[in-house]
Structures are given as structure tokens and as C-alpha cells.
Amino acid sequence: MTIRSMNTMFAKTAAVLLALVLTTGSSLAAQQGGADDEEAEPAAPTPRWPDGKPIMGSVPGQGVGGWGAGVTTLPRDQELDDIPFQPWARAVYDIRQIDQFEPHTRCKASGASRQFSTPYGTEFVDIPELERLYIMDNGGPNSYRIVFLDGRSFPEDIVPTNYGYSIGHWEGDTLVVETRGLNEKFWIDTRGTPHTEQLKFIERLTRLDMNTMQYQATIDDSGAYTRPWTTIDFNLRWRPGAELFEYICQQANQGPELMLGSQEDVDNTRFFVP
Amino acid sequence: MRRLFVSGATALAARGGTLRAIPSGFCHGLLLILLVAAYASAQHTPGAKFDLNEPLVLTGEVTQIDWANPYVHILMKVPGEPLPALWAVEVDGAIILGDRGWSAESLPFGETIRVEGFAALDGSNQISGNSVIMTSTSGSVYAGTNGTPPARPVASGPTPRWPDGRPRLGPPPGETGYWGNPSRPAMVEDGVNVEMDAYGLLNDIADAGRIAPMQPWAQGVYELRQRMFLRTDPMFLSCKPPGGPRQYQQIYGVQFVEQPDFDRVFVLVGGGNRNRRVIYTDGRDHVGQIGGNDDNPLFYGHGVATWEGDTFVVDMRRFNEDFWFDNGGLPHTEQLQMTERFTRVDMRTLRYEVTINDPWTYTRPWTSTWTLEWIPGQEMPYFLCQDNRP
Numbered sequence: 001m002t003i004r005s006m007n008t009m010f011a012k013t014a015a016v017l018l019a020l021v022l023t024t025g026s027s028l029a030a031q032q033g034g035a036d037d038e039e040a041e042p043a044a045p046t047p048r049w050p051d052g053k054p055i056m057g058s059v060p061g062q063g064v065g066g067w068g069a070g071v072t073t074l075p076r077d078q079e080l081d082d083i084p085f086q087p088w089a090r091a092v093y094d095i096r097q098i099d100q101f102e103p104h105t106r107c108k109a110s111g112a113s114r115q116f117s118t119p120y121g122t123e124f125v126d127i128p129e130l131e132r133l134y135i136m137d138n139g140g141p142n143s144y145r146i147v148f149l150d151g152r153s154f155p156e157d158i159v160p161t162n163y164g165y166s167i168g169h170w171e172g173d174t175l176v177v178e179t180r181g182l183n184e185k186f187w188i189d190t191r192g193t194p195h196t197e198q199l200k201f202i203e204r205l206t207r208l209d210m211n212t213m214q215y216q217a218t219i220d221d222s223g224a225y226t227r228p229w230t231t232i233d234f235n236l237r238w239r240p241g242a243e244l245f246e247y248i249c250q251q252a253n254q255g256p257e258l259m260l261g262s263q264e265d266v267d268n269t270r271f272f273v274p
Numbered sequence: 275m276r277r278l279f280v281s282g283a284t285a286l287a288a289r290g291g292t293l294r295a296i297p298s299g300f301c302h303g304l305l306l307i308l309l310v311a312a313y314a315s316a317q318h319t320p321g322a323k324f325d326l327n328e329p330l331v332l333t334g335e336v337t338q339i340d341w342a343n344p345y346v347h348i349l350m351k352v353p354g355e356p357l358p359a360l361w362a363v364e365v366d367g368a369i370i371l372g373d374r375g376w377s378a379e380s381l382p383f384g385e386t387i388r389v390e391g392f393a394a395l396d397g398s399n400q401i402s403g404n405s406v407i408m409t410s411t412s413g414s415v416y417a418g419t420n421g422t423p424p425a426r427p428v429a430s431g432p433t434p435r436w437p438d439g440r441p442r443l444g445p446p447p448g449e450t451g452y453w454g455n456p457s458r459p460a461m462v463e464d465g466v467n468v469e470m471d472a473y474g475l476l477n478d479i480a481d482a483g484r485i486a487p488m489q490p491w492a493q494g495v496y497e498l499r500q501r502m503f504l505r506t507d508p509m510f511l512s513c514k515p516p517g518g519p520r521q522y523q524q525i526y527g528v529q530f531v532e533q534p535d536f537d538r539v540f541v542l543v544g545g546g547n548r549n550r551r552v553i554y555t556d557g558r559d560h561v562g563q564i565g566g567n568d569d570n571p572l573f574y575g576h577g578v579a580t581w582e583g584d585t586f587v588v589d590m591r592r593f594n595e596d597f598w599f600d601n602g603g604l605p606h607t608e609q610l611q612m613t614e615r616f617t618r619v620d621m622r623t624l625r626y627e628v629t630i631n632d633p634w635t636y637t638r639p640w641t642s643t644w645t646l647e648w649i650p651g652q653e654m655p656y657f658l659c660q661d662n663r664p
Contacts, residue, residue: 051415058536107513109548109658125540127531129447134531134540136550143548146653150448159372161656185661246572250513251596 004252045212046173049128054173054207057124064243066123066138071215073191077087080192082229085210089194089224096192103186107249109141110186111163112179112201113217116236118191133168133175142247147177154180160197162186177203188219196223211238292546294535301573317344317367317659319473320509321503324392324402325612332401332552333388333409334361343367344663346416363389365403365416369526373456375420382623385410395505429650430623433584434533438485441537441584441618443530453624454527454652459646460602461519473556474523474602476500481626485604486630488636492605499603508597512658516548517573518590518599518612526657539579539586544654553588570609571608573597588614607634622648 186271460474
């Protein structure tokens, strides 16, 4: 038996036991009423730290787990005309539907909601002692984003980066993460929703139960939109026992010339051979 | 960082003829030191990209600044017939220049600059910016410090510890910081004294055989890589990760995040593409790699660790051969196994001792030791190898 399957089994068993203990009464009622028959095993309730705050990642004593891929696109087709694009941004969006030459395909670190859309998901590594949360990605750049939870304010001059500068605070059971200082070298989602360095990206993360993380984003970018707009809710699904592994995008990338910049179709403002 | 920038470049300009007389394979001695001094250590040794036998002086008008890592580029228009030519001037990276008070705005568009440096090996219109002078002010830009550099914080005090008494590899609660300033640029067997530049390029190629107990083929590979000024480095060519001991040789640092609740330690790598990896302390064996890579040899290998007193001992195996595990280009094979011993001597100092055991490459196991310095109160700089690529 591999460690992975042991961990998975352990986590599943623990989750089921916990769920049984906590929900015996209500599941009896549900059976009688015939509701909730889609979910064979009701998810355990939201795990919490001793101070009552939700645990966003793995639960001590239950082994590690991760969040599956969820958010693939911010606007939906039927909503496109409701998105307050500035004209240039709508044009860029439309072009990107045809020319889907996303920086992520060239192994560029891609922050904001794009971090949640690689096939291998993410892990939330909660370090209460350091008052920060690391959001580790598996696919793409195999990198991480820091969310500061220590009540700090944004620095005056943030040097824009691919993952930006993220600060989180709690609103009830919802972790609200605001990210500023994002550069323009990546797409914030797989559809190519445009953004500028003025973007303030606000994410609302709510762990509804053990297995479900609700995700909603607000795009506040006066450089590309006429007013802030908010996505519908997406859910990330918990993957018990899913450990982080090594994924190096650069290993077998079949487009090394793209990474080196000899392709003339690519953004020609950066044509330097390193 | 070295500060010989301007004087080194001036000396070079005055010795153009001498430079051409240098054998094309390799430089020795003082001249090479001066050349190296022209750059801070960012990604590649100058000879990896530029022809050190081709000094060049150009004057042109600034049209754009590409403010990025690993290197900032100044674009300039150099007058010519029938058309002016667009040239790229390579200077230090955005993090290094930013730390010294420079910004993209330090050199306005339209300014005329005089650049001394070397021509690119590949014949493209690129020049190393060993000296960049604004002709309007005769002032040097992107060299030395611009204004008063911020005070460099220094950590002090005893080794921080967990409640159970074990040393902390990361910050104490409520603090932040990372490990930087590696005391060695590249691996050398303990007890051997050789001089090399900040990228691991030997000052004297005759020292190659002394670096480590290499098998003949391995020494041949190492010498070839050195003679080519490390320009075949997969990290330089295509941003492959700095796996193995090399992640502790990176100038942008490295960070540990310990998670005792889950028996693991994250290593956040400040070089390459800011990868993260995991060292397991839960007693697992080297049975495959978790999560779908069961049989894949890896860039960062598979690491399991235990504590021996105050020393964190990591057993590393299962490396692939797609990267250099050392800045200086020492070779390895998939047979590589390493034992890493981390000892936090005090708050400020982490001693790193690595024993290399790769019987296909080396005639016996050998050990190299260096230290890293705790940079207190700062986050690790955000460096991406691919930053200035399209």
C-alpha cells in the first residue's frame, strides 16, 4: 500500500467518523425527509482552529489534502455584455478568444484566480504562528503566493509581480483577500480577461464544509473596466490525501524557442535572448 | 556586491588591444577579475553571453527601458547608414538595481548615453553595459548606488527554537526573514582552496582537477563547461530549476517554512522560477514520489529528514540529469545521493554541509560546506528567471 493511499484512506475515514459523530441527528432527519440523496456521505462541517476561525487547508491529525482545480474562467459567455469592459479591454478579450497564446503556456507564473485553474489544484498552507497563508500551486510554475493575515496595510510602492501583494482579513467565516501590485505579464484567468497594473483583485473564500471552498472574485481595475464587477460563485473541491508534488513546466516544454523569445509573433517588447 | 564597476570598465576600454590578445578559450588572472567586477551576480557570468575579446563602445539615444529580472535592458538607437540601429544594453537585474536606489525612471527616454562593454556572442545587437554614461551630465547610471542605500539589517542572538527545544529553520513567531549571502558561489571539496568568481567560474582552469574527486569523464565535462564560461547551463538557457545543493547557492536566497503538525518542511527557492518543494519528516521511506511522479527522477529529488541533535539531516535521492546541481557546472548522474546537514549555529548563521555520493561521477563520496546568512525583517525578493522573456 502506498503512502498516498494510506493518507487518503486515513483522511476519508477520519472525515466520515467526524461527520457521523457530528451529524447523526440531522442525517436521520434527512433520511426521513428523503433529501440530500445525491451525496452519499455528507461532508464533515467546516474544520476550525481552536479560536473558531475556519481552517482553510489541511486539518492537523487528518493528514494533508489539497483543493482541486475550480475557477477556469471569470466571465461567462452569457454574461459578457454585462461586464463593464472599457472598449480596448473588450477588444483585447475578443482577440484572446481567437489567439489563445496565454503566458501560462510558456511557463509564466500566473497569479490571481489563474492560480486555481491548473489541473493539479492547489494547497492552502495555513501558518497561524506566522500570521500568513501560503497558497501553493502544483501545476504551472510550481510556486506559491503569500497572503498576509497580520493586519498590515499595503506598502506605498509595490513593485508589480506575477503574484502581487496579498493581504487577507476575516469577515465572519469568509476570508477576504485583496491583491494589489500585479503586473501585466500573465492572464488572470484562462479566458484572457484583461487587466492592468491598477487592478485590485478581491477574492472571497468561504469554506462551506470540509469538502467545499466557495470562491468569488471582484475585479476592481479602473484601467480596464468602467466600474468594479464581481463573478458568480465557484466551488473548489477538497481532495483528501492529495500531496503536493514536483511539476516543472520547463522540463519538457515543447516550445523552448517561445521561452527564449525568438518567435516573432510574441510580444516584441521583450525579445532579448537571456 | 562588487563595486569596481566603473574603474574596471575604464581599465578594459584602455586595454582593448590587450584583450584581443587573450586566447579565445579562457581568461586568466586580473583581467578576468576586472571583467567579473563589472557585473553584480545575477544570472550568468559575462562570458556566457558576451565575447570578452570584442570590446565595444557605442553612443545612442535611449528609447525604452525593459525593467525586469534577471537583467534590465536599455534599448537605444545608434545612428547609422542607411538607417539607425536598435541596440539592447544589458545591465544588472531589477532587484539589484532597485536595492541600490535605481529605477526605470533614472534614465529618461531621449537621453544620449555612451556605453562601454562587450558585443554579444551570437552577433545580435546586444552589448554588456559595463559602463553607461549619460552624456548630458557625464554621470554614470545603473552603476554603484544612487543616493543613500538602505541600511543592511544584521541578525543577532542565539538560535531560535521551537517549544520542544528543536532549532527553528525559519523565523521566530511574528517575525520574517530568509537565508541569503551564501559564503561559497559553487561547490568545492572541503579543504581545497581555489579562486572563482561570483558565478563559480574558476580564475585558473588548471584548478579544475582539485575541485572534487571527479572521474575522468566528469572532469572533462566540468572543464568543458568552465571553458565555455558556463554558457551551456540549463538554468541560463531555459530556466531549468537549480536543484540539489545549488538551491542554497542562489543570491536571491532561500526560505524554510516548517509545519510540524504535518511533519514536513517547505523549501521556498529564491532562484530559478521561485519553486517550492517539500522535505518530509514523517518517517516515510524513499518509495516513489507522491502524487503521480512515482518513478520520475526529479529536479529537486526526494528528500526525507531526521533531526540529529541540533542538526537537520536530509537524505536526498532520485535526481534527474536535466539540470546542473552546482553553479560551477559540476556534473552528476541519476545515481546521485546526497546527505545534507543543516545546523543553525545562531540566529544569523546556517551551516550547510553536503556529502555527495554519486559513484558514476565521483571516485568517492566527498563533502562541501558553506554558510548562509539570515536576512532579518525582509521577504525574499520576488525573482523569476523567466521575467524578461516573452
